[in-house]
Amino acid sequence: MSETQQSQLLCDAAATDAFGRERLRDAFQKMVGIRRFEERAAREYASGKISGFCHLYIGQEAVATGSLAALEAKDHVITAYRDHAHALLRGCTPRDTMAELFGKVTGNARGRGGSMHMFAAEQGFHGGHGIVGAHIPLATGFGWASRYEKRGDVTLCFFGDGALNQGAFYESLNLASLWNLPVIYIVENNRYAMGTGLERASAVVDLYKKAEGFGMPGVAVDGMDVAKMWEVTSEAVERARNDMRPTFIEARCYRYRGHSMSDPQKYRTKEEVEDYKQVDPILLAERTLHERGWATEEETEAWDEAAREAAADAADFADSSPQPRLADVGEYVYQTPFTWHPAEGTTPHKRD
């Protein structure tokens, strides 16, 4: 964290000026919405309503919230498995996101995806991907399609610092630069890939410097500052939309919770986590709103309360929703129908 921030605990002043009152108020509400949603999800997980992997974004909210604020409706977003925030910001509702976590048919992926695979295709949110680094080529393909059809849309592609060591990253950024694709690659550098600290995995820890090897601009930004995230992403979006050039952004952030739900967190100290909580992205935005007189304490409290209620409503909705029908187990495998059954060639009694 920078010294100015430590002393002021505010969002960057110039970026906040540009971001403006309305956008900061909106961003704060969105971040609180995501935070309360995920806290509720953690509770539901503890009570056994949610299973499997469940990666919380708590602490990183400013990265997605700020950068997505730079987009237009026609643009595209894709991320890895830590995807609840991106989903909620881009077309998924608290209800259909919680229902997806519960494995219910009312989920945004009809209960077929789960925590790691949220989607809202029509609103340009393309998942939710579980193989580290493997969605980076997909984002590059969105950029390709955009150029091919001269659509004028841009793609934001998020991934973790762990993904940066995968071949898919290197191949994709090379192609995006070579082919002039309107894609913005954002590494959410939360300093850990599961239990592996960045310096144990990457020979270069200033990740933004890797952009140079692809001949594209690379920039590091304080990912705890929602206004700054918006500012830096906006510049990249402009470059993509107007000049068809990709950008690589390193968003320096931190996750407060474990990697997934069962993580003893032996790889870091409690002090380190507490340190980062001093620059909690929601806290920074809240203090900035108050300090500038852009929102009263009553307002921010009311928004927080509304967020808790929305999360509770989502959990009720998910709980009372039905599971997918067993008869539909073969749905969504093929588009073109043909005589195929998932129990073909196996366990005959499962055909009934």
Next chain:
Amino acid sequence: MATMSFREALNAALDEEMARDPKVFLMGEEVGQYQGAYKVSQGLLEKYGEDRVVDTPITELSFAGVGVGAAMLGLRPVIEMMTFNFAILALDQIINNAAKMRLMSGGQYTVPIVFRGPNGPAHMLGAQHSQATENWFCNVPGLKVVAPSTPNDGKGLLKAAIRDDDPVIFLEAELMYNMKGEVSDAADYVLPLGKCHVKREGTDVTIISFSKGIHHALGAAEELAKVGVSAEVVDLRTLRPLDMEGIARSVKKTNRVVTVEEGWPYGGIGAEIAYRIQHDLFDYLDAPVTRVTGLDVPMPYAENLEELVLPTPRDVILAVNSVLYRS
């Protein structure tokens, strides 16, 4: 009918589909300026330009993924693998992304993509450049797998694959590109996916195969006819979905089955077909289903060893003799 090589027939299919639908584009290594490592894309760059005939760096993983991403947004990519040996680097994109996107998203995406290129044993290229990959893809729900055996089928099936809304793995036998055959000159010649085709009618035994294996089967049938054995040759054309109705029609007629493939035996195409036939058609069988496959070793280079590893018409004849209990 016009006489064409397998390569020319595939080229015609690509050409026709690219002319018909501007969303179709071809991407891969050396497909443009070099005119295709096996010259399947000859002339297409000049005709359609470099936005639609796209040379890539040697990056199978990522250009496969670029294709999947483009398909998710409604384009119809044809991704050429220089050979399917290199598609192994793209397996993650093909299996985890192309095949599963529809299910994972609860039906929000179709992925109308074709991965095509040479597959199967070639001549003296050694272990890494000479292998059959079809059964790996056939294991994956969400994929369709097509393996034509003639220029005519190649054209009709490739056009169908490009029009299909699901990801299709289109396997072209590497040693068949120069093979000539009669190709329909119907204005828009499209064959159905998922349907097998009887390449030769017979009554005593059914030989089931696909791709280059069909020619071993036909060669064997020819020889067998001389000794009074009437073999029916069923060409699967599409390996997934498997046309069990078509297979059953033939098995009910002949009651004896031999499968032929060039790949390894363990978990191969013949294994799947044999299981299904013994389960669904047990009462129709007069002999156990017998397989002819490549031998269970990585492909050796030496010519005599390679010859030993690969199935031949003679192997097929011996297998037919065994299911007919003749010596």
